[in-house]
Amino acid sequence: MTNEQAFELAKKYIPGGVDSPVRAFGSVGTTPFTTQRGEGAYLYDIQGNRYLDFIQSWGPLIFGHCDKDIQDAVINAVKLGLSYGTPCQDETNLAKMIVDEFDDIDKIRFVNSGTEATMSAIRLARGYTKKDGLIKFEGCYHGHSDALLIKAGSGATTYGNASSAGVPNDIIKNTHLAIYNDIQSVEKIFQTQSIAAVIIEPIAGNMGLVPAKKEFLIALRKLCDKFGAVLILDEVMSGFRASKHGSKPFYGVKADITTFGKVIGGGMPTAAFGARSEIMDCLSPNGAVYQAGTLSGNPVAMAAGKASLTKIFKDENLYARLEKKASNLMKGFKQAANSNGFAMQTCVRGSMFGFFFNQNEVNNYADALKSDTALYAKFHTNMLKHGVYLAPSQFETGFICDAMSDDDINFAISSAKLAFSEIKNG
Secondary structure (H helix, E strand, O other): OOHHHHHHHHHHHOHHHOOOHHHHOHHHOOOOOOEEEEEEOEEEEOOOOEEEEOOOOOOOOOOOEOOHHHHHHHHHHHOOOOOOOOOOHHHHHHHHHHHOOOOOOOEEEEEOOHHHHHHHHHHHHHHHHOOOEEEEEOOOOOOOOHHHOEOOOOHHHHOOOOEOOOOOHHHHOOEEEEOOOOHHHHHHHHHHOOEEEEEEOOEEOOOOOEEOOHHHHHHHHHHHHHHOOEEEEEEOOOEOOOEOOOOHHHHOOOOOEEEEOHHHHEOEOOEEEEEOHHHHOOEOOOOOEOOOOOOOOOHHHHHHHHHHHHHHHHOOOHHHHHHHHHHHHHHHHHHHHHHOOOOOEEEEEOOEEEEEOOOOOOOOHHHHHOOOHHHHHHHHHHHHHOOEEOOOOOOOOEEOOOOOOHHHHHHHHHHHHHHHHHHHOO
């Protein structure tokens, strides 16, 4: 079966043929390939084609596909049972590993997805402050819960939707939009509204890679303190990806609540939110804020997460190594683009990288929307033809995994040179 045939069959039974919109390749105008397997830095489709994978399951696979240590941990856990519905020791073990690394977190609770983590963090913040208002930023994506699908990034931007159908006005009336990296836009909201929490990606990865300015995030922390609001740092993507301590080394800003995902599951579906005891003890069964999940903290995901973080903590040079590869990749892409007459803005944060076809630096959602998405679509298609898989949207982030070699990075750069030349020459 070809990739085209597989996609047509999938569309008969699954809306759009995919279980997450960006996978449909709609914004790059082509048909997605159907993966048969992954190995190290590569994906292999059902036709036997091989692709250097800069998505890595959208971030979790910091050690690449089928890492033996994580794979062995999962297999051993599966032999003991898929799910218990009771506490297991690895819940506590993984919780301790994370809490010990963050001095602004005393306790943590596991959930099954980043959407659950951010949704629960907001409910907890509201229960703790006894206020309703929420500030989020244009272009930041915090999952698909109703209150957050207003000018969200990720797939919502990819398909040109500033929000989502099916979200009642009564749900979003307490959500207030601010402009990323613009502290005045936040202050204006605080002056007129009663705000329970501010939620932000300190390193935004869902409108493309757009990090917060240090002075902006420091000022945001001060505003939350001044007005008695909870600062939620959404590190579902950047946690253990940008660095071992997520955004903290870049900004030094402490969160009231932090959300995690991706890497802490090692490829299995899990996420978490954590805070100091005063806030976390508002959760049921200790407090009145209810949150639950049958599969939360399941033994297979906990085993994978424990194996993933153990490998991270043992390797002191991991993030420096990954950042060097990401920087070399972006330097090569930019040189290839510029030499063919195309403007490109690039960014690297640890093992995360991003680029925009844009004349100017991208600091917020409005800046990102000025990027040349048609050029991105052509570049994506040509890179895929040459065996390099990049995000099928201008408004996503790329990821380096430790299984990638310098030769892999050089191969991607060589492919970019070919792709730009082909686009230039029509």
